[in-house]
Amino acid sequence: MQAVLKKLFYVMPLLFGIGFIAPLIAQTMAYWDIAAPYGMSRLAFGLAIGAPWGLYAVWRGRWL
Amino acid sequence: MFEGKLPRPDSAALRRALAPGDAPAACGRPEAAGDAGERPRLRELHRREREIAARYYAIGQTVRWRYVAATLACFSLWLALFPLAILGLVPLWLACGVSYLIATGGFITAHEAMHSTIGRKGSKGWFWNELTGQLSMIPLMFPFAIVRIIHLQHHRFPNDPVRDPDYPDGAPNLRAALWKAWLNRQPGKTAQAHHIKRVLLEEIGTPEAKAALKQTALAQLAGTLFFIGMALAGYALEVAMVWWLPRWLALIHTHVFFGWETHHPQTGTGRYDNTRIFKSSVGSVLSMWLEYHLVHHLYPNIPIHLTKPAYFEMKPLLQARGVDCSAH
Numbered sequence: 001m002q003a004v005l006k007k008l009f010y011v012m013p014l015l016f017g018i019g020f021i022a023p024l025i026a027q028t029m030a031y032w033d034i035a036a037p038y039g040m041s042r043l044a045f046g047l048a049i050g051a052p053w054g055l056y057a058v059w060r061g062r063w064l
Numbered sequence: 065m066f067e068g069k070l071p072r073p074d075s076a077a078l079r080r081a082l083a084p085g086d087a088p089a090a091c092g093r094p095e096a097a098g099d100a101g102e103r104p105r106l107r108e109l110h111r112r113e114r115e116i117a118a119r120y121y122a123i124g125q126t127v128r129w130r131y132v133a134a135t136l137a138c139f140s141l142w143l144a145l146f147p148l149a150i151l152g153l154v155p156l157w158l159a160c161g162v163s164y165l166i167a168t169g170g171f172i173t174a175h176e177a178m179h180s181t182i183g184r185k186g187s188k189g190w191f192w193n194e195l196t197g198q199l200s201m202i203p204l205m206f207p208f209a210i211v212r213i214i215h216l217q218h219h220r221f222p223n224d225p226v227r228d229p230d231y232p233d234g235a236p237n238l239r240a241a242l243w244k245a246w247l248n249r250q251p252g253k254t255a256q257a258h259h260i261k262r263v264l265l266e267e268i269g270t271p272e273a274k275a276a277l278k279q280t281a282l283a284q285l286a287g288t289l290f291f292i293g294m295a296l297a298g299y300a301l302e303v304a305m306v307w308w309l310p311r312w313l314a315l316i317h318t319h320v321f322f323g324w325e326t327h328h329p330q331t332g333t334g335r336y337d338n339t340r341i342f343k344s345s346v347g348s349v350l351s352m353w354l355e356y357h358l359v360h361h362l363y364p365n366i367p368i369h370l371t372k373p374a375y376f377e378m379k380p381l382l383q384a385r386g387v388d389c390s391a392h
Contacts, residue, residue, distance in 0.1 A: 028300075058251075
């Protein structure tokens with residue numbers, strides 16, 4: 001249980017990037033009526049930012 | 065709900081309340097620090113200090129229900145912000161501001177509960193003390209158990225680099241403290257959580273501390289899953305503005321203005337120099353009266369909102385000891 005939790009917390013920024021930041025970006029764009037570039041959907045655009053950002057946070061240990 | 069009676073001056077509760085801080089031997093009895101000729105004078109100053117503290121402790125006991133009422137009202141409002149924001153009945157910026165104030169103020173009401181000023185274990189007020197602590201910490205997403213253990217450890221070893229869980233809040237100036245507060249909350253090596261975990265396991269090491277650590281992991285996991293669940297359900301913006309962002313702002317606020325500013329520059333470890341009397345960068349209200357933090361460390365069971373009048377009564381006694389009282 002403890003080992004599973006430890007691993008889960010290690011990858012949590014990635015999960016947070018995909019599960020929270022991506023939809024947050026998409027819904028913020030919808031709120032301000034901003035279209036995603038290159039014909040992408042807003043959620044795909046959100047994922048394109050949220051997933052690598054989360055991965056960066058896992059790798060660097062900080063979000064910025 | 066509460067007994068409403070003032071404690072008798074000889075009661076065990078009062079004696080415990082007026083013990084010299086929650087300090088270890090290093091801080092000791094205040095008069096022990098002086099040389100033999102000084103001791104009677106210091107003892108007399110201490111006696112008069114305790115008399116003032118006893119009075120404010122007693123006043124605090126008559127108004128402690130206010131902390132419970134404030135917690136119940138604020139927590140209900142905080143919960144109501146979710147449907148209100150989702151239904152568009154409250155603008156998101158307003159919900160964010162209100163939630164930030166509730167989360168920040170919640171630390172103060174929880175702080176009273178940490179020192180059991182609302183009700184001691186075994187008393188009628190204990191249930192309300194624990195309820196106040198638990199509900200107040202939910203917007204900050206921390207179980208009350210861990211915050212209480214951490215805070216009482218901080219009182220025992222203020223400014224001790226190894227044993228004080230709040231030591232990583234230290235920074236040379238306000239700008240650095242704001243940066244540090246953010247850095248300390250990052251997921252990697254810079255996280256204050258590593259220092260706190262070590263203090264809990266190695267310095268405290270009680271079963272309660274270990275259990276509190278597990279509770280914290282589960283609470284943080286549950287909170288994060290709630291954020292993700294709400295976001296996937298289409299309410300990312302609402303949950304971000306009602307909980308996620310205000311929580312972040314409140315965590316930075318509490319660590320900078322309640323943690324860093326009160327103990328800056330973290331040099332003293334003695335009873336009268338481990339904290340200070342200062343003018344807060346955010347003023348009295350937003351610092352929640354922590355400008356009189358020395359009084360709180362001397363007598364932790366005087367409610368925070370009464371530390372200001374208690375300080376002004378104690379001021380001549382503190383000055384007589386050489387405490388810097390120039391800020392107020």
